[in-house]
Amino acid sequence: MLKDRQEILAVGEFALFLATWVAVILGAVNHYRHSEHLVSGDSVASYKGTDSDENSQE
DSSP: OHHHHHHHHHHHHHHHHHHHHHHHHHHHHHHHHHOSOOOGGGSGGGOOOOHHHHTOOO
């Protein structure tokens, strides 16, 4: 009986993981499709620094 319960919990945990993964992927795709302001400046990789960095004395 314990083995059956463990199998049910394992399948339920996998189903929850799969549902969460699918929801996150669909949410990311939906956000990407409906984003109208996709410019290079919005990227994390295009970070140029803050104003305080530009005004710092060296």
